[in-house]
Amino acid sequence: MQSIDLIRDNLKKSTERVLAKVEDMRDHGVVFPTPNGGGHTIWVLGHLAYIEALVIREFMLGESNPLAEWKSVFDGSDTTGEATDYPPFDEVLSACREMREWTTARLDSLSEDDLDEASANTPEGFEDTFGTYRLCLQFVADHWYMHRGQMADARRAAGLHRMWL
Numbered sequence: 001m002q003s004i005d006l007i008r009d010n011l012k013k014s015t016e017r018v019l020a021k022v023e024d025m026r027d028h029g030v031v032f033p034t035p036n037g038g039g040h041t042i043w044v045l046g047h048l049a050y051i052e053a054l055v056i057r058e059f060m061l062g063e064s065n066p067l068a069e070w071k072s073v074f075d076g077s078d079t080t081g082e083a084t085d086y087p088p089f090d091e092v093l094s095a096c097r098e099m100r101e102w103t104t105a106r107l108d109s110l111s112e113d114d115l116d117e118a119s120a121n122t123p124e125g126f127e128d129t130f131g132t133y134r135l136c137l138q139f140v141a142d143h144w145y146m147h148r149g150q151m152a153d154a155r156r157a158a159g160l161h162r163m164w165l
Contacts, residue, residue, distance in 0.1 A: 007134070014141045018148050029089045033154040034157070044151055049067055052143070055140050059119050061106075
């Protein structure tokens with residue numbers, strides 16, 4: 001197996017495993033995962049979409065972030081329980097799906113050797129995290145997994161059944 005296949009599989013599985021916990025959270029989008037707050041479902045989805053656009057479009061490719069207007073809402077740890085502070089659930093979920101589909105299509109246009117290409121706009125000091133296409137693509141797959149626990153906790157706090165994926 002080449003690493004491009006592993007990255008493709010990680011993107012696919014992280015998408016499936018995170019979004020499986022989301023579909024029935026529409027009416028519970030701002031239920032906090034802990035009694036002390038945290039990243040509820042709408043925030044996690046928006047954060048995943050925004051960061052994926054930042055890493056792939058801005059860092060890796062040197063393009064503008066198509067979700068740049070979401071920076072103040074989804075690029076930090078401050079969350080509120082007010083649904084009106086966020087775009088509608090379906091809009092955020094759609095953007096999250098679209099960003100992952102765009103990333104996957106971009107990966108499908110690359111070869112194994114292309115993955116070693118230097119990123120166009122690596123933040124200074126983060127070369128070992130975002131310095132190549134390979135690193136950026138693996139980061140976004142891992143990033144979804146990093147936030148998966150918040151989704152599971154938000155489900156539990158909303159009284160929904162545990163999912164084993």
